[in-house]
Amino acid sequence: MPQTDIAARDRLIVALDLPTADAARTLVDQLGDTVVFYKIGMELAMAPGFFELLAELKARRKQVFVDLKFFDIPETVARAVRNLSERGADFCTVHGNQSIMEAAAAAKTGHTRVLAVTALTSLDQGDMDDLGFQVDIADLVLSRARRALEAGCDGVVSSGLEVARLKAEAGGSLVCVTPGIRPVENREEADQKRIMTPTDAIRAGADYLVVGRPVRDAADPRATAEAIVAEIKAAAA
Template structure:
């Protein structure tokens, strides 16, 4: 099957007009009411929100997306679509019609091509490479007899060829992606953990601090628990925003476009 052409804006990625958009807060809460309360509490400290599977299983999911967009927020629909290509394409088209900003899909070639071909607006399609909750042992259990970095790079290259815009990748693979993948690649990095020696362990295994991830070339950082479980979520978000701003300035790029922000 021939590769679909890239998204019309892929060669010149949309510029980040506000470095605050680099922080994506994970609204991993059980219902839309809890999500709205958190958004209100975080106010202007967060401009970009991830709405994932937990909320997708709750009433009011699409109304929440519309509410966020009406408030001028960016929306990352992280549902990791994985189904027959026609079904994935139909789902992408429905979300694209709601003007969401990012959608995640699994990195199967036919799925990536179908998803990229289905969108008509400015929605960005991101391929999942290797979940940050997986380590080398987990990958072996899943039947991947290869280096995680090799797998991530291969999927990133194939995603762009398929017409997708970028990938979700651990910070541990970022430097290699930035060194070897095309400059147009948008990188979204979960598993971000500010330095906190007292933080309890969680299910993320391949993690990185905001400063380290920005230095390695991340465009966007997904942060959940360190903000959501803080005594003062707004203050925690503000602190991470400041860390990101400092890291970007130190990297010497200022406000830059995705994929060109090294």
């Protein structure tokens, strides 16, 4: 089961996968108070105004998930996490071995929570085989989640397909953030392979759902976000 002390509106994280900070601001304005949690990632990090956008979102009392999947020597990752903590990031992601995850977890301050990436939702078993991981993808996700908790991380980013097992075997304190969410009426997968509906993901135990294109590309982004929040609320009841 998902953690019970999170409001339905707080569980929806809208991914600002847009080319410019101004385009991101436009979407945030469209969504208004319907959305309180946003993800800013690699695309915006390569555009001017990334940190200004982060500051603006925090000034508007939004929560911010900085998804840059830090992967470098432990000291460098630690310094990056510390800087993000000082900027008020609520979540950040790390991708690496035990020493990298330990360094990230030790460096966080304030309310910043460190999430370990398990296996990207754009990868399926065939992709994992191609990468040389001769292991069942669900077993790999569980192993990485256990190691993340041992390292002091707060949670993981995981497909909804693995969440139920993670919650059952890795412990209830594990925060599960689930991307690859596709509402029933918007099931185009594109480059996402391991996908799930909001209802199924919440019932599996996901704590937060990351939704990008289904909201961003909707004819009415606000109405779409409101419908997802309503679905989350019903599923979590």
